Amino acid sequence: MAIKGVTPVLNVSDVPTSLAWFESLGWKRGFTWNDGGMIEGAGDRSAHGDAQFGSVCAEDSQIFLCHGGQGSRGTIMPRWPGDDMTDGVWMSWWIDSVPSLDELHATAVSLGYVVTMPPTNEPWGVREFHLRHPDGHMFRVSAGLGD
Incomplete structure (x- = not known):
């Protein structure tokens, strides 16, 4: 087996806002997704306003951004003692x-x-x-x- 990479999934409150935050720091928009399916890659923020999932990339690194569910901090899965939302x-x-x-x-x-x-x-x-x-x-x- 050869592991080709690890991509973290961060739970965010607003995917387009998070995409813009990362882009302002030099990351590139990868893709976005909503209930209707794939939204094209980089482009005008207005096209990504209802995105529920997306990615940012820098060189060989990538981070997935998810609104709700994946990457949650205790809202879906049981919380551990001391966790803070x-x-x-x-x-x-x-x-x-x-x-x-x-x-x-x-x-x-x-x-x-x-x-x-x-x-x-x-x-x-x-x-x-x-x-x-x-x-x-x-x-x-x-x-x-x-x-």
Whole structure:
């Protein structure tokens, strides 16, 4: 068996809004889906207004976005003690270089996005900052200090 990739599914409150959030940070729109079937890929937001599922892509990485159901935080499946419905999933984004990471951080700040930890050189050899998605998902945005 050869695993060709892993794609996380994030539960979001509004797929078009999440698509726009990711696109503003350099991700590309993959596809969107609603009850009527597949909606074409990238294009005018108005064509994706009722999307219930979609994807964003960056290089070889992809994230699925789902409104309701998949990726839920306790609304469908039983909750574990200590779960908080406002908490999201933590994920890491690996960026190609420290200058690119700092540029992405500046973009996020200029757009008014929530940065919960500024770019910091960590003792384990990475520079990273923490970025919160509007639905509470948290991204550790990292680049190797040797890159």
